[in-house]
Amino acid sequence: MSRLLIEGVHAEAGEFRLRNVSLAVDDGEVVAVLGPSGAGKSVLLETVAGLHRVRAGRILVDGRDVTHASPQERSLAMVFQDAALFPHMNVRRNILFGTRWRAAGDAEPRMRRLVDLLGLSGLLERDVRTLSGGEAQRVALARALAVEPAVLLLDEPFSALDPPLRRRLRAAAADAVRALRQATLLVTHEQADALAMADRLVVMRDGLIVQSGDVREVMERPADTDVAELVGVETVLVGRVAEARDGLLQIDTEGGRVTAVGDSKVDERVTMMVRAENVALEADEEAAKTHSSVLNRFEGRIIGVSDAGAVTLVRVDCGFVVTAAVTRYSAERLGLKPGGKVRVAFKAVAVHVVSSGHGAPGGVEDS
Numbered sequence: 001m002s003r004l005l006i007e008g009v010h011a012e013a014g015e016f017r018l019r020n021v022s023l024a025v026d027d028g029e030v031v032a033v034l035g036p037s038g039a040g041k042s043v044l045l046e047t048v049a050g051l052h053r054v055r056a057g058r059i060l061v062d063g064r065d066v067t068h069a070s071p072q073e074r075s076l077a078m079v080f081q082d083a084a085l086f087p088h089m090n091v092r093r094n095i096l097f098g099t100r101w102r103a104a105g106d107a108e109p110r111m112r113r114l115v116d117l118l119g120l121s122g123l124l125e126r127d128v129r130t131l132s133g134g135e136a137q138r139v140a141l142a143r144a145l146a147v148e149p150a151v152l153l154l155d156e157p158f159s160a161l162d163p164p165l166r167r168r169l170r171a172a173a174a175d176a177v178r179a180l181r182q183a184t185l186l187v188t189h190e191q192a193d194a195l196a197m198a199d200r201l202v203v204m205r206d207g208l209i210v211q212s213g214d215v216r217e218v219m220e221r222p223a224d225t226d227v228a229e230l231v232g233v234e235t236v237l238v239g240r241v242a243e244a245r246d247g248l249l250q251i252d253t254e255g256g257r258v259t260a261v262g263d264s265k266v267d268e269r270v271t272m273m274v275r276a277e278n279v280a281l282e283a284d285e286e287a288a289k290t291h292s293s294v295l296n297r298f299e300g301r302i303i304g305v306s307d308a309g310a311v312t313l314v315r316v317d318c319g320f321v322v323t324a325a326v327t328r329y330s331a332e333r334l335g336l337k338p339g340g341k342v343r344v345a346f347k348a349v350a351v352h353v354v355s356s357g358h359g360a361p362g363g364v365e366d367s
Helices: 041-049 091-099 104-117 133-146 163-179 191-197 215-220 225-230 285-291 328-333
Strands: 002-013 016-026 030-034 054-061 076-079 151-155 184-188 200-205 208-214 235-245 248-253 256-261 268-274 280-282 296-308 311-317 321-327 341-346 352-358 364-366
Touching: 002 041, 016 030, 016 041, 016 054, 016 208, 030 041, 030 163, 030 191, 041 054, 041 076, 041 151, 041 184, 076 133, 091 104, 091 133, 104 133, 104 163, 133 163, 163 191, 184 191, 191 215, 200 215, 200 225, 208 215, 208 225, 225 235, 225 268, 235 256, 235 321, 248 268, 256 296, 280 321, 296 321, 311 328, 311 341, 321 328, 321 341
Parallel strands: 030 184, 030 200, 076 151, 151 184
Antiparallel strands: 002 016, 002 054, 200 208, 235 248, 235 268, 235 364, 248 256, 268 352, 280 341, 296 311, 296 341, 311 321
């Protein structure tokens, strides 16, 4: 069952317009709306919350049409970038604020569970003005969940935090909404937030939804180069189909020929996208034997090595630039340094091909 259903919504916020937006959030599901600044993510969330007038289309919560209902009538709860806690109340009273009309015996058990899920034990009597940024956001999340909303709305709730704190709070929030089977709509411009929390991913640009689907599907098969950049596809190449036979494409680029799987036609201009985790590095012929079925293998020179948290990203110039993700251990074991020679390998199925029209081979792009 869809807890939230948005059907063909057009809305305005100043000069900005949402155009024909449709999406659903099912029971227990987390849907992340990803997009660059100015894409309309927050306007969408605010429209769902009842803060902007809907010009066309409708919004349903638990099957009830709330398109023109007031924010208080929508059975929603929202967490903003700023925790927006009540400074004259302690942590306990902040969490229980939205449940004040209930009997204490009804609200306390859920509050206790939220305290455990979000790691707030020992903070209930604290003055909220003494809380750290991460603690304040945990309290704001607990306050929103305490009212048992039909849908939880999250507007960039981790963006004001430093990276380590952001990761911890994101993990706590993901655990909490899953434990409670809370239908959640999250807007963010960070792909890490979406990967950590979402079941489905919606990509917005200029007030429109340009792609939606399972998280892995959108990450692996972005609709265009803008989406590819947003979801962190590291290698983007442009070329022309030289051969097409039985679903296997031979694509010429300025730096060499790439083999891919797809249904493009001969002479068609295409864009190819390859995620770094799908690219292997081979230091010698022996290593190549472990990837004997790989159809794309190129000699190259390392032009960059960078730390990306759990992995190391290695940029290799093979005539075109390819980025591979390897573990830190592998990077050290292989002695990967700028200027070194290495072989890159990736399967034909790892290359996502998008048509870009007809014409001569184009240049090479690297993101």
